Amino acid sequence: MKSPSSLDFLTEALRRLPGIGPKSAQRMAYHLMQHDREGAAMLGRALSQAVDRVQHCAMCNTFTEHDVCETCLDAERNPALLCVVETPGDQLMIEQTLTFKGLYFVLMGRLSPLDGIGPKDIHLDKLISRATDGIVQEVVLATNFTNEGEATAHYISETLKARGLKVSRLARGVPVGGELEYVDAGTIARAMLDRRTT
Amino acid sequence: MKSPSSLDFLTEALRRLPGIGPKSAQRMAYHLMQHDREGAAMLGRALSQAVDRVQHCAMCNTFTEHDVCETCLDAERNPALLCVVETPGDQLMIEQTLTFKGLYFVLMGRLSPLDGIGPKDIHLDKLISRATDGIVQEVVLATNFTNEGEATAHYISETLKARGLKVSRLARGVPVGGELEYVDAGTIARAMLDRRTT
Ligand SMILES: [Zn+2]
Ligand SMILES: [Zn+2]
Numbered sequence: 001m002k003s004p005s006s007l008d009f010l011t012e013a014l015r016r017l018p019g020i021g022p023k024s025a026q027r028m029a030y031h032l033m034q035h036d037r038e039g040a041a042m043l044g045r046a047l048s049q050a051v052d053r054v055q056h057c058a059m060c061n062t063f064t065e066h067d068v069c070e071t072c073l074d075a076e077r078n079p080a081l082l083c084v085v086e087t088p089g090d091q092l093m094i095e096q097t098l099t100f101k102g103l104y105f106v107l108m109g110r111l112s113p114l115d116g117i118g119p120k121d122i123h124l125d126k127l128i129s130r131a132t133d134g135i136v137q138e139v140v141l142a143t144n145f146t147n148e149g150e151a152t153a154h155y156i157s158e159t160l161k162a163r164g165l166k167v168s169r170l171a172r173g174v175p176v177g178g179e180l181e182y183v184d185a186g187t188i189a190r191a192m193l194d195r196r197t198t
Numbered sequence: 199m200k201s202p203s204s205l206d207f208l209t210e211a212l213r214r215l216p217g218i219g220p221k222s223a224q225r226m227a228y229h230l231m232q233h234d235r236e237g238a239a240m241l242g243r244a245l246s247q248a249v250d251r252v253q254h255c256a257m258c259n260t261f262t263e264h265d266v267c268e269t270c271l272d273a274e275r276n277p278a279l280l281c282v283v284e285t286p287g288d289q290l291m292i293e294q295t296l297t298f299k300g301l302y303f304v305l306m307g308r309l310s311p312l313d314g315i316g317p318k319d320i321h322l323d324k325l326i327s328r329a330t331d332g333i334v335q336e337v338v339l340a341t342n343f344t345n346e347g348e349a350t351a352h353y354i355s356e357t358l359k360a361r362g363l364k365v366s367r368l369a370r371g372v373p374v375g376g377e378l379e380y381v382d383a384g385t386i387a388r389a390m391l392d393r394r395t396t
Binding site: 007014034040043065089108109 | 203204205207208210211212214215216217222224225226227228229230231232234235237238239240241242243244245246247248249250251252261263285286287306307
């Protein structure tokens with residue numbers, strides 16, 4: 001049996017998706033051809049369109065279809081505050097808290113020397129120019145509280161403080177609603193050290 | 199933050215892939231836009247091309263880019279033998295054994311009443327016309343030895359025998375190299391009942 005070359009090409013191309021091995025790719029290709037050609041055509045169009053249109057915002061580095069994204073163009077926001085996040089999803093989470101009305105910079109990643117992800121991969125040069133525009137007064141680091149996120153925050157903090165900027169970090173502590181019995185010891189220890197006068 | 203609509207469209211379209219939920223779809227979309235636009239463009243082309251070109255073989259029902267596939271057009275094969283398999287992958291496995299030189303019919307599925315997959319979904323009408331062409335003498339059922347595969351084989355067997363065809367089934371038994379201690383009791387029981395005079 002010889003498989004048709006279009007099907008082989010599709011199976012091979014599906015393997016470019018992260019986390020998809022040869023078996024899954026073949027199952028997906030068969031599924032699309034057998035049961036969902038409309039979906040396959042739609043995905044094909046979506047990919048071409050995204051490749052053509054999606055770029056990085058010149059100011060905040062997030063995905064946008066314009067040179068500068070809507071958030072960066074929002075005149076209601078405080079341009080003196082710049083919040084640094086790892087991903088567009090993280091930015092969305094912070095927006096949903098309604099506690100931050102400044103602007104953002106999206107690293108599109110985190111430092112991870114073991115995976116070969118260095119300062120260039122998280123667009124540190126772009127962040128430095130953005131943060132030193134003379135308008136930004138404070139950079140709020142909102143990378144994740146994982147080892148890599150913490151290391152990224154530390155590296156960015158040192159770099160920006162050396163340029164005279166005020167740099168802050170989201171507070172660590174016991175989560176709202178958290179019962180001490182179920183919170184890990186490291187979090188409690190940090191909350192104790194960072195305890196605030198009431 | 200408003201996501202660009204091309205990215206939303208892509209994320210939504212990726213969810214048409216089997217087994218891909220909203221989180222995976224977003225991760226894939228970000229990955230493609232951030233790290234592999236070439237892969238995204240290639241997958242887009244592969245999908246469009248497959249939708250345009252891949253069809254079902256008029257004789258054996260497998261995927262092909264022509265009206266009739268290469269296997270069905272192979273004059274070296276014995277047209278009196280027709281082997282019924284569930285998927286193109288199963289056909290490939292049988293081809294690799296070099297034990298069968300007849301033709302095939304690919305169901306592209308198996309009967310599964312609980313999933314709403316009935317005789318029409320496995321192209322039973324097409325199989326009946328194919329098997330009753332006056333040339334086919336024996337239909338070899340090579341569906342899987344799962345509950346669904348067995349039920350599919352039984353249903354097809356009854357249908358084709360009623361039309362006067364000889365129908366056979368791949369033999370069950372202890373696998374080659376199988377040690378009895380590690381083979382399940384059901385397999386051994388079946389091998390005992392099907393024992394052959396040597
Ligand atoms: Zn922006
Ligand atoms: Zn064929």
